[in-house]
Amino acid sequence: MTLLAVQDLHVEFATRGLDNRLRVAQALNGVSFTVAAGEVVGLVGETGAGKSLTALAAMGLLRPPARIPHGSIRFEGREIIGLSDRELEKIRGRRMAMIVQSPLTSLDPLKRIGDQLVRMQRVHDTAHGAAARTKAEAMLAAVRIPDPARRMRAWPHELSGGMAQRVLIAMALVNDPALIIADEPTTGLDVTVQAQVLDTLRDIVAARNLGALVITHDLGVVAHYCQRVAVMFAGRIVEDGPVREVFSRPSHPYTRALIDSTPGRIAQLGWTVTGGTPPDLYDLPQGCLYRDRCPRAATACLAAPPRIAVSGTHGAACHFAGEAA
């Protein structure tokens, strides 16, 4: 069952520079993907590609000067673009919840962990009083926090980074949402802690048949925790498909460049990738946005490439996607 369906989403920012001239940055340029119940979808790309912006749009959290001139975001079958804050509040934190990168700045430093978990339930009217406390403690246990009864009384500053991230996962899950959006959920954590937190998240998503959108720049997280992946470049999804298919047959030159930039591949292949800057979002070129950096660029690339199917479930927005790379 499809939980989240984003279709041809555009987001732009109109800002005034020092010269008071209005300039428009086209930050998302036609993003489409879906997340179904029981699957973990990875959204991967470099800084400025629009990963976090996509997450914020899906959560209904965009505010002016951000504008959605075009596109659709359907959650559980319902269009959420244009919903009032009142209506969005019934969905956010309730049916869909977000986990962000910096756990310690996302917890209220003046409230005990248990009280914050209870408040989440009270605000959304899912449970109150003793029932809410019992649920809160059960959630801490579910995210494998040792001695949850004692941790209910802990202050945020008493938690390590890994523990704080687990508490944030518990907060996101306490109202039994259908969809989790995790924006770089383990980026600040040490490797051994990262592995434990990701295992916990994956097990809970599977056990409760949730859908999850995981935003990351780490191909290791995509490779081992996601079933499907969407690769973003300059506000577009340039390739999407099952993780194993995309890694074994990357069909967009940017996806290939990303994979070939990992140290393990450099050790095998040598220095094949030359970096470059993404296009100017204030002045987007026509056609393929990766053209300037692409080793395969040709005249055809002056026209915007459609998504070309590589298999029934795998596609890439490249004129040459069907051909052998």
Next chain:
Amino acid sequence: MTAVLAIQNLVHRFPGGVQAVNDVSFAIAPGETLGLVGESGSGKSTIGLLATRLLAPTQGRILFEGQDITRLSAATLRPLRARLQVVFQDPWGALNPRMTIGRLLEEPLRLHGGNLAEARLLAERVRLPLATLGRYPHELSGGQLQRVSIARAIANRPKLIVLDEPTSSLDLSVRAGILQLLEELQRETGVAMLFISHDLETVRLVSHRVAVLYLGRIVETGPAAALFETPGHPYTQTLLSAHLPPDPFVALRRHRVQGEIPSPINLPPGCFFAGRCPLALPACNAGPPAMQPLAPGQEAACLRIADRTNRLEPAEDPA
């Protein structure tokens, strides 16, 4: 051959009782890259600051090109600084925002009377577009700024560059370009490097030898290939097994340990990893374990190595 840098029994205690570095010794030869890996709180950045004498150690000795620099004053150190350079993780914080890139490159050259022409050569050397020389740091990308930092570090033909997480804030493809540049510079000039990072894959790619830190102590050291292929210390085994290779076809073989790195205040008398180690013996808590040889050039501080019972149980794929 004299080591470019020799660190002997270094100890550093911060006020408040944090023991960040505990009896660390290593040496770096000319043309060599030593990778220093560890998780947060392992003391890797403190060692970088001590090695460049931006910090003075509590105990121990630091020898740079054979000269004891442990207690030299800032004024006596100054002439050495040209040959002992450092590049930090955050180039935005490391470069004066009010100077143009051209002036930032000229500044270190002035030590030997360099000029703008030399600054241009330097820019070309690190493949920085000449058009950037008139710009200010905020107008450049992170990758370009890190090239400026590296250019400044190599301006006076250093013997050693300490690189503290030099690519950690950069995107994958930009990171590859910086690593390639460092490798090239080392091949051309024979500069030695101390490469500090938490990124295991990057360290493996750039280092000749690697030292693994845990709570300010080196628990294992060896040639990069050997250490990554057959790690000996239970902590090294655990650390490497937690890494997520960017390849869905590589099965994970994870060793599970309990808990996180304990606080560096009130460290135990024995092996610092004993509290989390599935193989710990009563003797592990008696005193700091000595280094035991594992393979040529590879050694680890674990009592279990003596009778080769240091292997953690074959781990399961967590998926």
